[in-house]
Amino acid sequence: MGLLQKILIPVLGLVLAFCFYSSRENFKPEMLKGKRVIVTGASTGIGEQMAYHLARMGAHVLVTARTEAKLQQVVERCRALGASSARLVSGSMEDMATTRQLVEVAEAELGGLDMLILNHVGKSYFNYFDGDVGHVQKLLDINFLSYVAMTVSALPMLKRSGGSIVVVSSMAGKVGFPFTVPYSATKFALDGFFSSLRQEFSIQSVNVSITLCILGFIDTENAMRAAADVLLMSPAPKEECALEIIKGGTLRQREVYYRYASTKLPLLLRDWAAELLDLLVRQRYRPERLRAA
Known part of the structure; x- marks a missing residue:
């Protein structure tokens, strides 16, 4: 009976998840027309592609990243693709002044905010943990604490619009x-913070949705450079990934999984056979191909 439960419960979960998501409102690009959206980490990769999708849908796009020259190219393309407007704020998310400036620009020039997409990430290594606590602290500042700061700063506008945090x-x-290890620590922190915050929003009847996007191996430049030779799996396209994130945020989904099967x-296996999942994960890597630290 125990083995039967272990098999049936995950299968039942899949069936319920399919029924739940298939019954939700269908996404339509016009849902984003005129919406005011901040996208962080938008100079490359998934963030850049999200900016272009939003532009095609007619949104007001406000992008940020460290590199102003690259951001300017993104803004120019967004305008060419049909964005209602496109603006940039350059700066490092380590600096809390950048978060304040973003919110001030959204308030002053867009008149508010409908969606906050938190996508930026600090540079880290893909290798065995080297014991550098300072690096972990820096990465937490960028990958976690700046997400918290951006959320706190943008929340008054999002409450007024009944908006979304992605x-x-x-x-x-x-x-x-x-x-x-350092990167993973920051992502676990995001899950804990935003899942708990979602609960408090529900208790307080705050009409702001939180969508947590769980991504696998994506063909961004950084991911390919770091892990392509080590991982025994094919990356998913960043363009499609970006669109799925936007769809999930627009439909106010609790979580987005991309690609779903992988x-x-x-995660269903994790709950019932954690050691087996650990083994399967390790078999996906070729550690002999790691670059020398």
């Missing part, structure tokens, strides 16, 4: 993966 996270924030299904 948090780009990772499977490394749900399952312990090797070679990403992210959601392992």
